[in-house]
Amino acid sequence: xxxxxxxxxSTMRRIVKNLLADLGFTNTAEAEDGAAAFAILKQGGFxxxxxxxxxxxxxxxxxxxxxxxxxxxxxxxxxxxxxxxKREQIIEAAQxxxxxxxxKPFTAATLKEKLDKIFERLGSAA
Amino acid sequence: xxxxxxxxEITAHLRAALAAISHADDASLKAELGAIVQWQEQPxxxxxxxxxxxxxxxxxxxxxxxxxxxELPDACARLDHVxxxxxxxxxxxxxxxxxxxxLMERLLVPGDDHEAxxxxxxSNLSEMALAQSxxxxxxxxIKKVAGIVRGVHDQLTAMGLPPTGGTARRKDEDPLAGSxxxxxxxxxxxxxxxxxxxxxSDLGL
Numbered sequence: 287x288x289x290x291x292x293x294x295x296s297t298m299r300r301i302v303k304n305l306l307a308d309l310g311f312t313n314t315a316e317a318e319d320g321a322a323a324f325a326i327l328k329q330g331g332f333x334x335x336x337x338x339x340x341x342x343x344x345x346x347x348x349x350x351x352x353x354x355x356x357x358x359x360x361x362x363x364x365x366x367x368x369x370x371x372k373r374e375q376i377i378e379a380a381q382x383x384x385x386x387x388x389x390k391p392f393t394a395a396t397l398k399e400k401l402d403k404i405f406e407r408l409g410s411a412a
Numbered sequence: 413x414x415x416x417x418x419x420x421e422i423t424a425h426l427r428a429a430l431a432a433i434s435h436a437d438d439a440s441l442k443a444e445l446g447a448i449v450q451w452q453e454q455p456x457x458x459x460x461x462x463x464x465x466x467x468x469x470x471x472x473x474x475x476x477x478x479x480x481x482x483e484l485p486d487a488c489a490r491l492d493h494v495x496x497x498x499x500x501x502x503x504x505x506x507x508x509x510x511x512x513x514x515l516m517e518r519l520l521v522p523g524d525d526h527e528a529x530x531x532x533x534x535s536n537l538s539e540m541a542l543a544q545s546x547x548x549x550x551x552x553x554i555k556k557v558a559g560i561v562r563g564v565h566d567q568l569t570a571m572g573l574p575p576t577g578g579t580a581r582r583k584d585e586d587p588l589a590g591s592x593x594x595x596x597x598x599x600x601x602x603x604x605x606x607x608x609x610x611x612x613s614d615l616g617l
Contacts, residue, residue: 297499347588369592369593372594372600376611380612381615389602390593392605
């Protein structure tokens with residue numbers, strides 16, 4: 287399982303990577319905005335994306351839409367981890383095809399719960 | 413404009429320009445035409461100078477802008493410093509956490525020097541506590557910046573430039589544009605994780 291962590295703050299990328307490592311996901315890479323993330327994803331080899339919403343340049347919601355519009359990437363699971371917490375935004379993300387939505391600040395337990403839920407759904411869909 | 417000296421001067425330029433045309437002397441023609449254009453622009457330039465002078469006088473009559481406004485660039489530099497300090501403190505803490513995780517793995521190894529490992533862990537914990545001292549410093553800086561912003565707001569109000577109500581501006585704001593964390597008492601109440609979960613399950617997620 288190779289996971290791409292996308293956030294403009296290097297410290298938050300590091301925190302998410304640490305939490306993922308604690309959960310047994312040690313194969314991770316980082317990108318600092320949606321455009322950089324999309325370029326990395328296009329090279330292939332990733333199974334999961336954890337992304338922030340609010341980033342300079344290409345935002346997380348734009349990245350999500352780019353992934354869903356791409357023939358090769360469209361089934362890639364995307365977990366949004368963001369401080370954006372307006373109802374409209376959550377609905378927008380859901381309609382764009384997000385697989386999970388975590389509001390910052392969050393706990394390790396929330397991250398584990400959402401990941402488990404996404405994998406469970408993917409497992410039952412497969 | 414009716415100054416005879418000026419008229420003679422412009423006539424001379426025009427004659428010279430005609431002569432330049434008949435000699436196909438482009439350089440001279442350009443120079444003569446340039447002189448004529450400059451002569452024509454002079455009243456405009458004088459008018460502009462007058463206008464800028466009266467603007468300056470009018471601005472001078474405005475209430476003096478308080479020092480607080482002058483402190484704005486300074487406030488930005490202070491906030492940049494806060495970002496740098498918090499990033500540094502977070503990285504320091506994460507370094508210590510990662511190092512401690514490695515030490516804890518070694519605690520599971522029988523025969524390793526457990527006493528030394530525990531001493532190292534204890535030291536990491538106090539270093540982590542120390543790294544949190546950034547809060548005192550950044551707190552002071554942020555309070556100072558808040559003071560500057562308040563000063564600017566008061567100054568604008570005193571000048572009769574009350575900022576348009578925040579609610580009016582927020583209405584136009586794109587609700588989908590990223591705006592960072594919602595602040596209690598300032599922004600609309602944030603959706604909690606459990607409200608978000610309910611909303612998402614209503615939407616079939």
